[in-house]
Amino acid sequence: MIAGRPQGLDRPFIMSAHSPPVFAAMQALHIDNIHKRYGNVQALKGVSFDIQQGEYFGLLGPNGAGKSTLISIVAGLVRADAGQIAVLGHDVVSDFRAARKSLGVVPQELVFDPFFPVIDLLRLQAGYYGCGREQWPWIDELLEELELSDKREANMRQLSGGMKRRVLIAQALVHKPPVVILDEPTAGVDVELRRALWRFTRRLHKDGHSIVLTTHYLEEAEELCDRIAILNKGELRALEGKRALLNLHPFRLLRLSLEGRAALPEALQSKLVGEVEGEFELKLEKGKDRIADVLDAIRSAGLRVENVQTRDPSLEDIFVEMTSAEVAS
Amino acid sequence: MIAAFNSYGAWTLLRKEVRRFMKVVGQTVLAPMITSVLYLLVFDQVMRDRVEVYDGVAYTAFLIPGLMMMSVIQNAFANTSSSLIQSKIMGNLVLLLMTPLSSLEMFLAFVGAALLRGVLVAAGVYVVAIFFVPLPLEAAWAALLLLVLSSGCLAVLGIIAGIVADKFEHLAAFQNFFIMPLSFLSGVFYSIHSLPPFWREVSHYNPFFYMIDGFRYGFFGVGDASPLLSVAVVSGFFLALSVICLAMLHTGYKLRP
Structure with missing residues (x-):
C-alpha cells in the first residue's frame, strides 16, 4: 500500500521566491x-x-x-x-x-x-x-x-x-x-x-x-x-x-565526402548509414573502428578525401536505432 | 487536510453550469416559455369550450400545469445532456475529469443546475400563463415536491444519456424516441380517464404520467392518481436513475475507458 502524505503538500507551491518548493522523501x-x-x-x-x-x-x-x-x-x-x-x-x-x-x-x-x-x-x-x-x-x-x-x-x-x-x-x-x-x-x-x-x-x-x-x-x-x-x-x-542514454550506444558518426564525388569503397559499405548529396555518413563503434583505418581504406582504393567531420550520436540517433530495431525484430 | 467532500469544487461546477445556461438564456429559458405559451394559445382557442376535464376546471387552466411540467421535463434533460455531450465532443470534459471532484460531487452539481433551469422555466411559464387564466394552488407541497423530483429525474436521465451518447445524433434520438413520446403520452393535454381502458392502464406504467398528474394535483386538488402515489413513484424513479447514474460515474463508464 502506498500511504502517507508528503510533508507540506498544503503549503503554497508557487514560482515566486517567497514560497520554497516542497520536497519529501518519496517519488513524484x-x-x-x-x-x-x-x-x-x-x-x-x-x-x-x-x-x-x-x-x-x-x-x-x-x-x-x-x-x-x-x-x-x-x-x-x-x-x-x-x-x-x-x-x-x-x-x-x-x-x-x-x-x-x-x-x-x-x-x-x-x-x-x-x-x-x-x-x-x-x-x-x-x-x-x-x-x-x-x-x-x-x-x-x-x-x-x-x-x-x-x-x-x-x-x-x-x-x-x-x-x-x-x-x-x-x-x-x-x-x-x-x-x-x-x-x-x-x-x-x-x-x-x-x-x-x-x-x-x-x-x-x-x-x-x-x-x-x-x-x-x-x-x-x-x-x-x-x-x-x-x-x-x-x-x-x-x-x-x-x-547515460547518449552513451548507451558507444558509436560516433563520421561524415565525409570524396573528391570527384567518387563512390564509397566496398570495404566501408558495411558502416554506411546515410548518404546525402555526395556526403557519406558512417557509423563507427568507439574502441573498435578507428578513423585512421577508414581514411586508409579510402587511400588504398585510390581515392582522396575532400571533407571530413565527426559527431557524437544525438538522442534522435539513439531513439531511431532503438525503435527501428524493434520494428526490424 | 483534504476534506471528505469537496463542497467548494461542487459549488464551482454548479455555478459554472448555471452560468452556462444563463449565457444563452434566450435559448434555454425564454424559448421554452414562448413554446409553452404558443401551445396554450392554440389549445385554448380550439378546446376551451369543448372540454372540461375536471368539474369546475377550465381546459386552459388544466393545460397550464401540464405545459409547465413538459417544459421542466425537456429542459432539465437538455441541460445535463447537452452540457455533457458538448464537453465530450469539444474534448474539454478531460479538464473536469482530471479534477479532484468525486462522482457524487459532479452528480449533485449537474443535477442542481438542471433543476434550477427546470424550476426557472416552470416559473416563467406560470407567470405568463396566469395572465390568461387564474390558477389556484390547492396543495402547494405536491406541486413543489413533484416539480423538484421531476426536474431531478430528467436531470439524471440527461446525465445518463450524455454519458451513453457519442454524438448529438444519439442524444436527439433519445429525446425524440423516448423523452418526447413519454411526455406527450403522459396526460399533458388530457386526463387519462378519457383514454380507452388499455391505454389508460398503459399510462400507469409511464413515470412521466405521475410527474404531471401529481404536479397538476398541486394546483387543483384533484388528479387521476393519488398525489402520494405520484410522489412515491417519481421518488422511486429518481432513486433508481440516481443509482444507475452514480454507478456509471463511479465506474467511469464511457468517460474513463
Whole structure:
C-alpha cells in the first residue's frame, strides 16, 4: 500500500521566491507494472518506473507507443487493467483527491470550454480544486508569466493555437501542483513560442516542480530533461539519465565526402548509414573502428578525401536505432 | 487536510453550469416559455369550450400545469445532456475529469443546475400563463415536491444519456424516441380517464404520467392518481436513475475507458 502524505503538500507551491518548493522523501510518480488493453491492442505491457521529485523527466516514444495512455492513467482519465500509480505517494484510484491535487496535466489536444473567457476558465478550474479567491493573485501571476494578461477577457475561440496552448498550461497550474505533466506542449507551435515555453518550464523546474515532458522533438528532450524513458509498443525500452542514454550506444558518426564525388569503397559499405548529396555518413563503434583505418581504406582504393567531420550520436540517433530495431525484430 | 467532500469544487461546477445556461438564456429559458405559451394559445382557442376535464376546471387552466411540467421535463434533460455531450465532443470534459471532484460531487452539481433551469422555466411559464387564466394552488407541497423530483429525474436521465451518447445524433434520438413520446403520452393535454381502458392502464406504467398528474394535483386538488402515489413513484424513479447514474460515474463508464 502506498500511504502517507508528503510533508507540506498544503503549503503554497508557487514560482515566486517567497514560497520554497516542497520536497519529501518519496517519488513524484511511482508507476508499477501498468497494463492496459484496448480491444485487441495491448497498449501498455507492464510498464514500471519511478520519477523522483524535482526531476525534469522526458517520456519519449513513437506514435502508438503508449505515452498518452500512461499519462491518461496517471491523470485518472483512463483506468489501468492492472498495476498501480501513485503521485507523491497518493494512489491515483484509492486516494484520487490527493493525487489529483498534486498533479497538473497539460493535455495534448487544444481543448477548451467555448462559453467562458480565459479568466473565468482559470478561476473555475481552480474552484474545482477547492481554491477560491485566495488563488486569484496566483492566477494573475500565471497570466502575466504566460503573456496572457491582455487576453484575460478573450474567449478561447478568439485565440491562436499558441495562445490556447498557454491557457491550457495555466489551467494545469491553477492549483499549484507539485508535479506537472506536459503532453507534447510544443506540438504545432512556432519556434518563438517553443523557446518561451522551454523557458517557462525551466523556471517551473527551478522552483521545485517535478516536470514530466512527452515530446516528439527529441532535441527538446535532450535540451531540457535530466532523465529519459523510451516507450515502444507499450514497453519500457530505456530508462536512463540523459548522458547515460547518449552513451548507451558507444558509436560516433563520421561524415565525409570524396573528391570527384567518387563512390564509397566496398570495404566501408558495411558502416554506411546515410548518404546525402555526395556526403557519406558512417557509423563507427568507439574502441573498435578507428578513423585512421577508414581514411586508409579510402587511400588504398585510390581515392582522396575532400571533407571530413565527426559527431557524437544525438538522442534522435539513439531513439531511431532503438525503435527501428524493434520494428526490424 | 483534504476534506471528505469537496463542497467548494461542487459549488464551482454548479455555478459554472448555471452560468452556462444563463449565457444563452434566450435559448434555454425564454424559448421554452414562448413554446409553452404558443401551445396554450392554440389549445385554448380550439378546446376551451369543448372540454372540461375536471368539474369546475377550465381546459386552459388544466393545460397550464401540464405545459409547465413538459417544459421542466425537456429542459432539465437538455441541460445535463447537452452540457455533457458538448464537453465530450469539444474534448474539454478531460479538464473536469482530471479534477479532484468525486462522482457524487459532479452528480449533485449537474443535477442542481438542471433543476434550477427546470424550476426557472416552470416559473416563467406560470407567470405568463396566469395572465390568461387564474390558477389556484390547492396543495402547494405536491406541486413543489413533484416539480423538484421531476426536474431531478430528467436531470439524471440527461446525465445518463450524455454519458451513453457519442454524438448529438444519439442524444436527439433519445429525446425524440423516448423523452418526447413519454411526455406527450403522459396526460399533458388530457386526463387519462378519457383514454380507452388499455391505454389508460398503459399510462400507469409511464413515470412521466405521475410527474404531471401529481404536479397538476398541486394546483387543483384533484388528479387521476393519488398525489402520494405520484410522489412515491417519481421518488422511486429518481432513486433508481440516481443509482444507475452514480454507478456509471463511479465506474467511469464511457468517460474513463
